[in-house]
Amino acid sequence: MHHALHLAARASAEGEVPVGAVLVKDGQMIGEGWNRPIFDHDPTAHAEIVALRSGAQTLNNYRILDATLYVTLEPCMMCAGAMIHARIARLVYGAADPKSGAAGSVANLFTASYVNHRLAVQGGILAEECGALLSAFFKERRRQS
Numbered sequence: 001m002h003h004a005l006h007l008a009a010r011a012s013a014e015g016e017v018p019v020g021a022v023l024v025k026d027g028q029m030i031g032e033g034w035n036r037p038i039f040d041h042d043p044t045a046h047a048e049i050v051a052l053r054s055g056a057q058t059l060n061n062y063r064i065l066d067a068t069l070y071v072t073l074e075p076c077m078m079c080a081g082a083m084i085h086a087r088i089a090r091l092v093y094g095a096a097d098p099k100s101g102a103a104g105s106v107a108n109l110f111t112a113s114y115v116n117h118r119l120a121v122q123g124g125i126l127a128e129e130c131g132a133l134l135s136a137f138f139k140e141r142r143r144q145s
Helices: 002-013 047-059 077-086 127-144
Strands: 020-025 028-034 067-073 090-095 120-122
Touching (some): 002 028, 047 067
């Protein structure tokens, strides 16, 4: 999660919402990402999606079995769906997202009866640090407006 926080800070430095993600399998980092939708002109370039794409390329497979995704912010519905399709085993996130969180804050796609894959979810890891980075970013944005 510390590396994910470092990646989130990188996103912030690039003017993106500070979210970072690290994908780990068998104790090895196989993918990483930070928010890049503005820079990449891609609404799907959330940190989780970037990390999943990187991991899939590393494994040469769109199925990322037995992997854990560490992300600084509770995933949205799009990212949650991608994790389910990738068949990752576990999600660990930092701060909850009360506006669009899909791991329990607004909805919980991971426990929905209609999804075909279940993964373990653990939230609140380094939540204060993750939340502080987001709060500082948006406070600065409001100050600049």
